[in-house]
Structures are given as structure tokens and as C-alpha cells.
Amino acid sequence: MLEVRNIQTYYGNIQALKNVSLTINEGEIVTLIGANGAGKSTTLMSICGVTPPRHGEILFRGQPIHHLGAEKIVSLGICQVPEGRHIFPQMSVIENLEMGAYLRQDKAGIKQDIEYVFGRFPILEKRRNQAGGTLSGGEQQMLAISRALLARPSLLLLDEPSLGLAPLIIKHIFEIIKKINSESNTTVFLVEQNANQALKIAHRGYVMENGAITLEDRAENLLSNEDVKRAYLGM
Amino acid sequence: MDFQYLFELLCGGVVKGSIYALIALGYTMVYGIIQLINFAHGEIYMIGAFVAFIVAGVLTLTGYSGLGILPLAALIAVIYAAAYGYTLEKIAYRPLRNAPRLSPLISAIGASIFLMNYVQLVQTPDFLPFPELVPDFEFLGDLTQFMSSVDVVILAVTTVTMIALTVLIKYTRIGKAMRATQQDMVMARLVGVNVDRVISATFIIGSVLAAIGGVLIASRTGQINSAIGFMAGIKAFTAAVLGGIGNIPGAVLGGLVLGVAETFGAGYISSAYEDVFAFGLLVLILILRPAGLLGKAVKQKV
Ligand SMILES: Nc1ncnc2c1ncn2[C@@H]1O[C@H](COP(=O)(O)OP(=O)(O)OP(=O)(O)O)[C@@H](O)[C@H]1O
Numbered sequence: 001m002l003e004v005r006n007i008q009t010y011y012g013n014i015q016a017l018k019n020v021s022l023t024i025n026e027g028e029i030v031t032l033i034g035a036n037g038a039g040k041s042t043t044l045m046s047i048c049g050v051t052p053p054r055h056g057e058i059l060f061r062g063q064p065i066h067h068l069g070a071e072k073i074v075s076l077g078i079c080q081v082p083e084g085r086h087i088f089p090q091m092s093v094i095e096n097l098e099m100g101a102y103l104r105q106d107k108a109g110i111k112q113d114i115e116y117v118f119g120r121f122p123i124l125e126k127r128r129n130q131a132g133g134t135l136s137g138g139e140q141q142m143l144a145i146s147r148a149l150l151a152r153p154s155l156l157l158l159d160e161p162s163l164g165l166a167p168l169i170i171k172h173i174f175e176i177i178k179k180i181n182s183e184s185n186t187t188v189f190l191v192e193q194n195a196n197q198a199l200k201i202a203h204r205g206y207v208m209e210n211g212a213i214t215l216e217d218r219a220e221n222l223l224s225n226e227d228v229k230r231a232y233l234g235m
Numbered sequence: 236m237d238f239q240y241l242f243e244l245l246c247g248g249v250v251k252g253s254i255y256a257l258i259a260l261g262y263t264m265v266y267g268i269i270q271l272i273n274f275a276h277g278e279i280y281m282i283g284a285f286v287a288f289i290v291a292g293v294l295t296l297t298g299y300s301g302l303g304i305l306p307l308a309a310l311i312a313v314i315y316a317a318a319y320g321y322t323l324e325k326i327a328y329r330p331l332r333n334a335p336r337l338s339p340l341i342s343a344i345g346a347s348i349f350l351m352n353y354v355q356l357v358q359t360p361d362f363l364p365f366p367e368l369v370p371d372f373e374f375l376g377d378l379t380q381f382m383s384s385v386d387v388v389i390l391a392v393t394t395v396t397m398i399a400l401t402v403l404i405k406y407t408r409i410g411k412a413m414r415a416t417q418q419d420m421v422m423a424r425l426v427g428v429n430v431d432r433v434i435s436a437t438f439i440i441g442s443v444l445a446a447i448g449g450v451l452i453a454s455r456t457g458q459i460n461s462a463i464g465f466m467a468g469i470k471a472f473t474a475a476v477l478g479g480i481g482n483i484p485g486a487v488l489g490g491l492v493l494g495v496a497e498t499f500g501a502g503y504i505s506s507a508y509e510d511v512f513a514f515g516l517l518v519l520i521l522i523l524r525p526a527g528l529l530g531k532a533v534k535q536k537v
């Protein structure tokens with residue numbers, strides 16, 4: 001479904017991605033783990049066209065997308081929940097959700113999808129008219145995921161959705177991610193520091209170090225890989 | 236205390252302030268989205284007044300009467316100003332989008348000087364008499380001791396314009412895209428907002444408001460020249476900072492406060508120091524409330 005081929009991304013003259021290649025198949029949950037500063041967020045931003053790669057190519061359903069603008073890439077069905085949630089602070093919960101559906105025209109469908117995410121996260125319905133910036137961290141994360149779902153993505157990119165959340169909420173978020181994948185057949189690309197949890201719900205995983213992919217395997221193999229255990233699972 | 240005089244000053248201040256507010260909105264909206272002080276905004280206002288002047292002149296020759304001319308002249312002024320604002324952004328600011336922050340600022344000052352001199356060259360540096368387009372309204376009666384017919388038109392037009400702007404920003408698709416871009420540009424792109432288009436729209440809207448302001452002020456003062464954009468621009472910028480730059484209700488409040496302060500200062504102390512009151516007020520606010528009246532101290536939740 002998504003194929004990233006030898007991309008190199010720069011911030012000014014600083015090279016953040018040296019040579020990244022990865023493949024995501026339809027229906028999968030694929031996780032990307034790595035230390036701070038490895039280039040995980042940059043990989044997602046490169047896919048989304050916010051920091052386009054200087055070299056290499058990205059194919060989505062066989063078509064090159066690395067030269068497209070960010071808004072064009074969203075319209076193809078690739079949506080990201082960025083690191084730090086990026087809730088529109090002065091917009092209400094409802095308005096934030098509606099922004100997620102910015103490119104959609106079907107009012108009835110949007111309404112239905114809002115009801116759906118309210119069913120998933122009842123707390124959001126209670127806070128529907130509250131400004132996004134005043135929500136708690138966990139609520140903001142739920143809102144950020146819900147907002148991405150409002151675009152009806154076929155490929156959902158999640159950047160550290162568990163960051164800074166209480167263990168119980170983390171569990172809930174991972175369950176939801178799994179459900180999103182299995183029930184609505186959404187392909188998920190999950191960046192996580194919480195490697196243990198991520199590998200438990202993922203089918204496959206990539207390990208990234210210093211702007212390059214160093215390891216790729218089935219999730220259960222990575223979970224039992226000695227190097228991965230030592231470096232990312234704290235065992 | 237002379238209440239009649241006080242009320243007279245208050246009315247004058249509100250009328251003046253509402254036009255400052257109209258122009259200040261352009262500064263604040265652009266700043267809110269791309270953090271740029273568009274110094275050429277005052278020149279857009281001046282161009283609006285000039286286009287209205289020319290159109291009114293032509294229409295007068297063809298035998299139209301005053302109140303019929305005003306909307307038509309204003310409409311064409313608005314279209315011209317919108318085109319100038321749009322082009323200005325494309326040529327002077329867009330190529331510098333990723334440059335250090337000082338570069339677009341310098342470009343803005345350059346654009347301002349260019350436009351001022353351009354109008355001076357193709358028109359004239361002299362003051363031109365702006366035609367009286369608003370007839371005396373009979374129905375005003377005793378109200379005329381406080382407000383002229385022009386003032387009434389100004390208040391009506393600014394009120395309607397601001398309500399329209401509020402509706403646009405709150406409810407329309409482009410308005411929502413503007414708010415999203417202003418609050419978080421990266422996220423706006425990630426939900427599919429075409430940020431370039433939003434920035435263009437912001438310049439167009441700001442220019443439309445400035446042109447309306449230009450036509451209204453010209454009708455009130457009765458004369459224009461190529462340099463009027465400078466002072467009006469600085470005053471409106473002051474109003475925007477006063478209210479909290481980037482904050483839309485702040486620009487309106489800042490404009491009104493500035494207009495009233497100026498008029499009171501001029502009316503009770505000395506009209507020679509009108510501008511001193513305006514800028515003195517600015518300095519005072521910047522010392523006491525650096526973020527402006529409605530501006531919030533920068534804080535972010537991560
Ligand atoms: N806007 C930027 N300007 C300059 N350098 C940047 C920028 N954003 C990221 N970098 C650099 O690029 C590299 C990769 O950063 P990135 O955010 O992709 O890492 P990450 O794997 O997501 O880390 P984390 O786990 O801490 O989120 C880092 O060295 C970082 O300093």
C-alpha cells in the first residue's frame with residue numbers, strides 16, 4: 001500500500017533521514033520504534049508532505065506522492081496524528097472534529113462519524129463545546145485520534161499516541177488502535193517509544209537508528225530479539 | 236461638566252475609531268497567520284481611496300448623483316485593492332516564506348515605499364479634493380449636532396462589515412481554515428487545508444476592509460493624496476497592537492480606544508497633540524500590558 005524508497009530528508013543542512021526504506025501492506029499494523037532523535041517523526045512528516053524528502057521516492061498504491069503538497073496527500077486517505085497532538089486550542093471539541101473532516105462534503109456521513117467517535121470516547125461528547133486547549137492530555141490524545149478518523153483514512157499514521165498518558169489510558173488507546181485496524185480495515189503505521197505495547201498489537205515492526213532503518217521483522221520476532229530487548233524493551 | 240461636548244467628542248472618537256479598527260483588522264489577521272507586519276497595508280488603503288476618487292470623478296461626469304456613486308465607487312475600489320493585496324503577497328512575501336523573519340519585514344517596507352511612490356508618479360503628489368458623495372440626511376434631525384451624515388454612513392458600514400467578517404470567520408469553510416491555520420499551521424496542513432490559499436484569502440479580506448476604510452475616510456476628510464496611507468497605516472497598526480496583535484476582537488477594541496483617546500485628547504487638551512495622544516497611549520499599553528488589551532501572554536500546552 002505504502003512504499004518508502006531510500007528517502008533522505010533535511011532540515012536546512014541537517015540531514016535527519018539518511019536512507020529510509022519501508023513497506024506497509026494493506027490491513028497491517030506496522031510499528032516504527034527507535035530512540036529519541038532517531039528520525040521517526042521526520043519519517044511521518046516526510047510521508048505526509050510536511051517535510052518532503054530531498055531524495056528518494058514514496059509510492060502510495062503504486063503512485064508517487066513525494067512531490068505532492070500536504071493537502072493533496074491527505075485527500076488520498078493518508079492521515080497523521082502528530083506527536084504532541086496538535087489540537088486547535090481555541091476551537092471546541094466539535095470544531096476540531098469538523099476540521100478533521102475538512103476535505104469531506106457529505107454532511108450526513110460526518111455527523112454519523114462524530115457520533116461514532118463519541119461512542120468510542122464518551123468523554124469527548126461531554127466536552128463537546130469545550131475549547132480543545134483546555135482538555136487534559138489524555139482527552140487531547142483521544143480528540144487527536146478521533147479527528148484523524150473523521151477524515152476516514154485508509155492509512156493512519158500515529159506518532160507516539162501513548163506519550164505522557166497514564167497506564168490505564170494507554171491501554172485503552174492501544175485497544176482502540178487495534179479496533180480501528182480490525183473493524184474498519186484501516187492500515188496503521190504506529191511510531192512508539194512504548195515498544196513493548198506497540199509490538200504486541202503490531203504485525204510487523206521496524207527499528208530506526210540515526211536516520212536509518214536497522215532492523216525489520218515480524219513483531220513477535222522483534223519482541224524476542226535480544227538487541228531489541230536490551231535497547232528498547234528495558235530488559 | 237459639559238455633557239453635550241463630551242458626547243460630541245465620544246461620537247467623533249467612535250467614528251474615527253471604527254475606521255482605525257477596519258484597517259487594523261488587516262494587520263492583525265495577516266499577523267495572526269504568518270506573523271508578518273504588512274507595512275504596505277496602509278498603501279492598500281490609500282489605493283482604495285484613489286480608485287474610489289477616480290471612479291467617482293468619472294461617474295460624476297456621466298451625470299450620476301452622490302449616493303448612487305458611493306457604493307459603485309466603493310465596490311470598484313474594493314476589487315482593485317483586493318487585487319493589489321493578493322499580488323503584493325504573491326510577489327513580496329510568498330518567495331520569502333521560509334526566509335529569516337527580518338527578510339519579509341524589509342520586503343514589506345520596500346513594498347510600502349514602492350506603492351506610495353508609484354501612485355505619486357502615475358497620479359500626483361498633491362492633495363486632491365474628494366467629492367462629497369453623502370448628501371445631508373433629513374431624518375437625522377437633532378442628531379446632526381453630534382454626527383454628520385457621513386459619520387452615520389461610516390458607522391453603519393463599519394458595523395455591517397464587522398458583522399459580515401465575524402460570520403465569515405466563524406461559520407464559513409474558508410473562515411474555519413483561517414482559524415485553523417492561525418492556531419496551528421502544521422496541523423491545518425495535515426487535515427488538508429491549502430495554507431497558500433488561506434494566506435491569499437487573508438490578504439484579500441484585509442485589503443477589502445482597508446479599501447472600505449479608505450473610501451470612508453476620504454469621504455469624511457474630503458481630500459486624499461498618495462501619502463495618506465502612511466499615517467493611517469501607523470495609526471491602524473497602533474490600534475492592532477493596542478488590542479493585541481493577532482487578535483481580531485482586539486483590533487476592533489484597539490481601534491475604538493485609539494479613536495476615542497485621540498478625540499478626547501484633542502478636544503480637552505489640544506488638537507495639536509492628537510498624534511501624541513495616540514502614540515503615548517501605545518507606549519503606555521506596551522509598558523503595562525505588553526500583549527495588548529485582549530492579547531494573551533504566550534502560553535502553550537504540549
Ligand atoms: N524542525 C527541525 N529543525 C532542525 N532539526 C530538526 C527539526 N526537527 C527534527 N530535527 C532533527 O532531526 C532529527 C530527527 O528528529 P525526529 O523528531 O524525527 O526524531 P524522533 O525519532 O521522532 O524523536 P522522538 O522520539 O524524540 O520524538 C533529530 O536529530 C532532530 O534534532
Ligand SMILES: [Mg+2]
Binds near residue numbers: 040042083159
Ligand atoms: Mg518524534
